[in-house]
Structures are given as structure tokens and as C-alpha cells.
Amino acid sequence: MKPAYLVTHRGQWRYLPPIQAVNDGVVERCMLGTDDAAAFAYAAAGNAKLEAWRQHRKHVKSMGADSNIGLLVENYLASDVFKALAPLTRQGYTLALAHWQDNGTIGGRRLDKIKVSGLDTMTCQKVYDMMARVSVSNANGCLAVWRLLFSYAIRNGFCQYNPFKAVKKQTTKPRRVTWEREHVRAFLNVAYSNWKTRSIGLIIHMAYELAQRSTDMRLIKWSDYDSVKGVLVVVQSKRGSRVELPVSKGLQQMLEQQAKDFDWQAYIAPSLKRDGKQGLMPYNLHSFNKAATALMEQSDLPEHLTVRDLRRTAVTEMIEEGVPLPSISAMTGHASLTSLTPYVRHTLRGAMNAQAMRNYPEYLMEEPS
Secondary structure (H helix, E strand, O other): OOOOOEEEEOOEEEEOOOHHHHHOOOOOOEEEEOOHHHHHHHHHHHHHHHHHHHHHHHHHHHOOOOOEHHHHHHHHHOOHHHHOOOHHHHHHHHHHHHHHHHHOEEOOEEHHHOEHHHOOHHHHHHHHHHHHOOOHHHHHHHHHHHHHHHHHHHHOOOOOOOOOOOOOOOOOOOOOOOOOHHHHHHHHHHHOOOHHHHHHHHHHHHHHHHOOOHHHHOOOEHHHEEOOOOEEEEEOOOOOOEEEEEOOHHHHHHHHHHHHHHOOOOEOOEEEEEOOOOOEEEOOHHHHHHHHHHHHHHOOOOOOOOOOHHHHHHHHHHHHOOOOHHHHHHHHOOOOHHHHHHHOOOOHHHHHHHHHHHOOOOOOOOOOO
16 A cells, blocks of 8 residues: 555655655655655655654644643653653653652642643742752752753743753762672672572673673673673663673673573573563563662672662772773763763872872982981
């Protein structure tokens, strides 16, 4: 069946979608030649974009001067802007928007019931301050998402200004906690002692050794690992950076052992839950954190340590050993070297390494007799 908007002109196919969609940059009008299959495929792909565009316009049309914030959030979550974000980013934004919608009550009114046009900075400041009393870092993260939401609203003509832009946020001291290497060994000894928890151990092992986020290590597949070269390829979920990472002999041996039990399915470190398609599911964030926390308790690790500290630990170790920042970013995937500055700690070990690399003499003046 011929796709809509596909017509013939002088023996050649032409794709002529609605001019408004063309003006909006959704699709283009073009000549497609004489190849029927190619023309049909191009038109079908273009029509799929048109359908998504139409669905978005339905949400846009439903927004008016008296629309409430709940409808604005619904509109944003259905937008192409939101859908273009990385899956992990979409999840975080959705949680941030829902958290303040559900808990941001001002004067007995929920935040999502307030009109977009009626929200002012004073009200936004009250919501932020209320949330900051529970967790400043969480409130700052949510504030950033709500600022993005109203920037989207301005671009689409739903409001004239961003009431969250002038909200004064509180500052938090950057977290400096790092694991000791003995902490990592203690955890791995417990995790690797039971094949049922070996996957958790591998996730922690890879996150620490390769300076990656454990959230990404959960989803690593066998197809990402070259066992001959001992190289693991990671496409990071946060910004899409692709890094190629050398794997130590010790980790290679653990991966070989893991492959004997689990290379029949896709994931290197899967959970034991079936996916319904003759495979195993990866750990979700909740089940992974729960299992990792239990293993940390069994390992008698200090309570202040978290799994998220592992990446910082690896980067800090490299910095203290004098590894050049460009080499570190080749592992971590940071696009800018300035992004590594929060990992820098002022320690005696770092100062001693700096002096050694400086080649400073033991005696600047004459050596005493």
C-alpha cells in the first residue's frame, strides 16, 4: 500500500508532506527517484515522524493561559525534546518532576494544581526551601529540572518568564569520600565467594578498576567485551561518551569464570531473574543497590561509604599518582578537563608526588657536613 504524501511526477516519486510540518523542520519535501522500495521506505519513515509531531501538537493545543502545571509536565514528558534524552536522564527528570508535584504543597495547594501563569518566584522559593530542609543536594537537582521545564514552556509560548530562574539555592560541600583499596578487596572477597552474588562483585570490580559508574556496568553485555584483546567498550548513559578500556589480568580471569556460567545470555553481570525470552534481566537500580548494600554490611565496611564513591575513588587515585588529566578523561569519558577538578584532593601523598616530579633537591643550599 502506497504511503501517504507519496506521489509520482514525470515518472519519479515525490514526497509532499504538509507544509506546516516542513516549516517546523519535522520532514522535508523531496524527489525520491524511481526506486519504488526506497521511496516507500523513505515515505514510511517520514510519516512516522509526522505522526509523532501530530501527537505532540495535540498536547500543545491543549495548553492555554489557564492550564495548570500538571498539564505542562504531561506536555513536556510527551515532547520530542524529552524523548531525545538518554534513558537514564529521562528517568531522573521524571522522578524530579514527580517528587515536587507530589510533595510541593504551598498553602494547601499542590504544585501541579497551580496555573502556569500564576506561579511566581516567591512560591517556587518556598517549594525549594521546603525540599532543601530534607536534602539540599536533592533539592538542587530537582530545581535544575524545573528550570528546564519552564525554559521549554517559554520556547513553546506557554508562559513569558521562568519563575524558577531567580530561586536562590543553597550550596553543598562536594563529597570527598573515597574507598580504601582494602575496602574494595573485602567487598569482592565476600561477593565472589558465592556464585549468586558474583555479578554484584563484577559490577563493583569493573566500576572501581575502570573508573565507571556502576549504573553503566549493570548493563554491559558480552558483545561489549573483546576477550582476546582484553578490552571493554563502554557507551556511557549520561552523555553518550564511548570509551575503550583495558582490563587487568585479574578482572579478565573473573570474566572468564563468569562466562562459563552466563555467556549463554546477553549481560556480563545479570541478575538471576528471567526476562521471559530465554535470557536473564540486568539488575535494576533498586535491586542492585539493595544487594550491594547487603554485601557491604557483610564485608564490615564503614557506613559512610557508598557505591557511587567508587568512580571518585578511581579518579582520585589516578590524580594522586600523577596521571595526566587527558589520560584520565580518556578513561572517564569527561568531555572537559575542568570536569575533573572536583576529584582533586589536597593530600600529603599528592604533594609528595608533586615534589618528586618537580625534582626538587633535598638540600637547596649546601648539604650540611
